Amino acid sequence: MLTHEYAGNQLQLTDEGFLVSAADWTPEVAQSLAAEAGIVLTPEHWTVITYCREDAARQSGQSPGLRRISQYSGVGMKDLYRLFPKGPGKLAARIAGLPKPKACL
Amino acid sequence: MGTAVTTPTTPFAERVAPVAEATRKVAIICSKGTLDMAYPGLILANAARMSGMDVMLFFTFWGLDIVRKDRMDHLHVSTVGNPSMHMPTMVGGLPGMEALATSMMKKEMARLEIPTVSEMVQMLSDAGAHLYACGLAMDMFKLKQEDLAPQVEGVLSAMDFFDKSEGAQIIFV
Structure with a gap:
C-alpha cells in the first residue's frame, strides 16, 4: 500500500497505483492522476472516465475492459x-x- | 492498516507513468493455425498494447491461417493428437468430431463475448500493434500479400524479424 498526494489529499493507493477506495475520487483527483501520465483531460477523456465509473457502479465496482469501453x-x-x-x-x-481491470480484452 | 505505509514520490510516478524511453516491447510469433493456438497470441498481443507496450506479431507457417482472408474465421480445434480433449484419438478422428468440438468452442467463446479472429486482428490494428507475415512461409503456401488481411503491414524475412524486434521480449506460440 502507498499513499500519495492528489489534489491536496493524501490518498491510499495499491502497489500498482490504483486508488484503494473509489470514494476518494473527485474530478480534481482525476486531473492530478492524468497529469502524472502526461495527460491533460479533454471532453473526450471525460466521456471515457464517466462511462468507466458508471459501468463500474453497475458491475459491483469492477473496471470495464477496454473492448467494453470501445463498444x-x-x-x-x-x-x-x-x-x-x-x-x-x-x-x-x-x-x-477504479481498480485495475481484470478483463483480458 | 497492518502493512507499512510509504510515501515515495518519483519511483511511484515512474512506475505508473513510465517515461517514454522505458517502453516495453514484445514480439509474438504465431506459428500454429488452430483456434486454440491462435487466440493466446492475439489476446497476449492485445493485453500488451492495453498496457502500453510496443507490440509486433509475426505470422509464420500454419500461423498464417490466422491472417489469411479465406481461413481466419474458419479456424478449427484439433481433436486428434490433442490429449487435452480427453477423448481417444480414434474417436477424435471420426467424421464430424472436429467440427463438433470447434462449434462447441466457438459457442463458448461467443458466450464470453470473445471477438472472432478477424475482429481480434482489426482490434490489434486499431490498437497500433504491427502485424507481419513470414516471407518464406508465404512462398511455401504460394500466398501473396493480397491473400492476407489488410491489417498485415508487410512480409518479412527471418532476419527482418530480428531487426524489427530488437530489444523485445519474444513469445513463440
Whole structure:
C-alpha cells in the first residue's frame, strides 16, 4: 500500500497505483492522476472516465475492459489509444479512480 | 492498516507513468493455425498494447491461417493428437468430431463475448500493434500479400524479424 498526494489529499493507493477506495475520487483527483501520465483531460477523456465509473457502479465496482469501453462509451478503440497513449487498459481505470481491470480484452 | 505505509514520490510516478524511453516491447510469433493456438497470441498481443507496450506479431507457417482472408474465421480445434480433449484419438478422428468440438468452442467463446479472429486482428490494428507475415512461409503456401488481411503491414524475412524486434521480449506460440 502507498499513499500519495492528489489534489491536496493524501490518498491510499495499491502497489500498482490504483486508488484503494473509489470514494476518494473527485474530478480534481482525476486531473492530478492524468497529469502524472502526461495527460491533460479533454471532453473526450471525460466521456471515457464517466462511462468507466458508471459501468463500474453497475458491475459491483469492477473496471470495464477496454473492448467494453470501445463498444459502449462512444469512444472507439483507435481514439482510446490516442487519448491514453501509455496504455488505455490500465490508465482509463486508474484516472477514473477504479481498480485495475481484470478483463483480458 | 497492518502493512507499512510509504510515501515515495518519483519511483511511484515512474512506475505508473513510465517515461517514454522505458517502453516495453514484445514480439509474438504465431506459428500454429488452430483456434486454440491462435487466440493466446492475439489476446497476449492485445493485453500488451492495453498496457502500453510496443507490440509486433509475426505470422509464420500454419500461423498464417490466422491472417489469411479465406481461413481466419474458419479456424478449427484439433481433436486428434490433442490429449487435452480427453477423448481417444480414434474417436477424435471420426467424421464430424472436429467440427463438433470447434462449434462447441466457438459457442463458448461467443458466450464470453470473445471477438472472432478477424475482429481480434482489426482490434490489434486499431490498437497500433504491427502485424507481419513470414516471407518464406508465404512462398511455401504460394500466398501473396493480397491473400492476407489488410491489417498485415508487410512480409518479412527471418532476419527482418530480428531487426524489427530488437530489444523485445519474444513469445513463440
